[in-house]
Amino acid sequence: MSLYRHALPQLADRPFITDGGLETTLVYHEGIDLPHFAAFVLFDRPEGATILAQYFARYAEIGRANNVGVVLESATWRANPDWGHKLGYNAAALADVQRKSIDQLLAIRERYATPGTQIVVSGNLGPRGDGYRPDARMSPAEAEAYHGPQVRTFAATQADMVSAFTMNYLDEAIGIVAAARRVRCRSRSRSRWRPTAVCPRAIRSKPRSRTPTRPPMGTRRIT
Numbered sequence: 001m002s003l004y005r006h007a008l009p010q011l012a013d014r015p016f017i018t019d020g021g022l023e024t025t026l027v028y029h030e031g032i033d034l035p036h037f038a039a040f041v042l043f044d045r046p047e048g049a050t051i052l053a054q055y056f057a058r059y060a061e062i063g064r065a066n067n068v069g070v071v072l073e074s075a076t077w078r079a080n081p082d083w084g085h086k087l088g089y090n091a092a093a094l095a096d097v098q099r100k101s102i103d104q105l106l107a108i109r110e111r112y113a114t115p116g117t118q119i120v121v122s123g124n125l126g127p128r129g130d131g132y133r134p135d136a137r138m139s140p141a142e143a144e145a146y147h148g149p150q151v152r153t154f155a156a157t158q159a160d161m162v163s164a165f166t167m168n169y170l171d172e173a174i175g176i177v178a179a180a181r182r183v184r185c186r187s188r189s190r191s192r193w194r195p196t197a198v199c200p201r202a203i204r205s206k207p208r209s210r211t212p213t214r215p216p217m218g219t220r221r222i223t
Contacts, residue, residue, distance in 0.1 A: 003109075004160040009069055009118045016069035016120070019059045023077065026055065036086055038078035040097045053104060060112035060119060067116040072108065074101035077126035077165060080150060082136070095153045098123065102157040123154030123162040125176060131166035143175020144182070151179040 010016040023039050026032040032051065035041065042048030052075050063070035076098050078087075084094045102121060109119040125147055129136030138146060147164075154162050162180055167173040 002158050002160050004118070004120055008120060008161060010071060010120060014069065016071055017059065017063055017066075018071045019056065019073060022052075022055060022073070022075060026051070036078060036083055038083060038087055039075040040077075040079045040101065041087060042075065043097055043100050049100075049104065052101075053108065056105060056108050057112070060108050060117075063119070064112055064114055064117045069118040069120065070112075071120045071122055072105045073122045073124040073163060073165075074098065074105060074154075074159070076101050076124050076150070080126065080128060080147065082128050083126075091149065095149070098150060098153045099157055102154065102159045106158055120160045121158070123150075123157070123159040125150055125162060125164045127166055127168060127172060130168075132168060134169040137169060138172055138175065140171045140174040140178060143172040144178040145175075147172075147176045148179040148182070151176070151183055155183040 023034055023037045026039060027034055027037070030051075032042075039052065042052050056072050059072065060070055078084075079089075079094050079097050079101075081091065081094070084090070089097070102123060105119075105121040109121060113119045127136075128138065128143075128146060151162055162176075164173055164176045167176070
């Protein structure tokens, strides 16, 4: 059972910190080679999990020293099918990495959390393509189908939330939100999947058309 999934404490009126950029820190400050900027590969290297744990523990220590909350993002920004294929990971291997990353953060929470330092565990998603230019565009429906397996894997863990980072065009972000809402609907029904169309506040791929309204009396429409 997730600790905060249904009541995220960072939404209340108190300060939280996040980590400061996992891949950037490891590559440029610690000199660690990350192919395709993928931190999740460290789980398959000797001492790799220890390197990740030390990185996250620093932020948990900062939070506890300053009596503020912490949001920790899993090391899975690159753990999607396209980047996984480039790194030799199939769907099963990616799902395993995602579970390992969440388990690691749960262990850190167990060690460092206090009443004054609540630690939120977030499953991190990154873009299908490059993080700084939209070179693999998808429709919202395509993005939902693409990122859905990763969202569902996180939902089956004790992660409190999912986050999407460096989304450089709107449709991909919309698709991720739709995937998360679909999982939310399933958790409400408990017995079966419910179509996005009947999910409360569902994301729509196309905006509803609206009938133009007449301007109020005494005003002019500027064209």
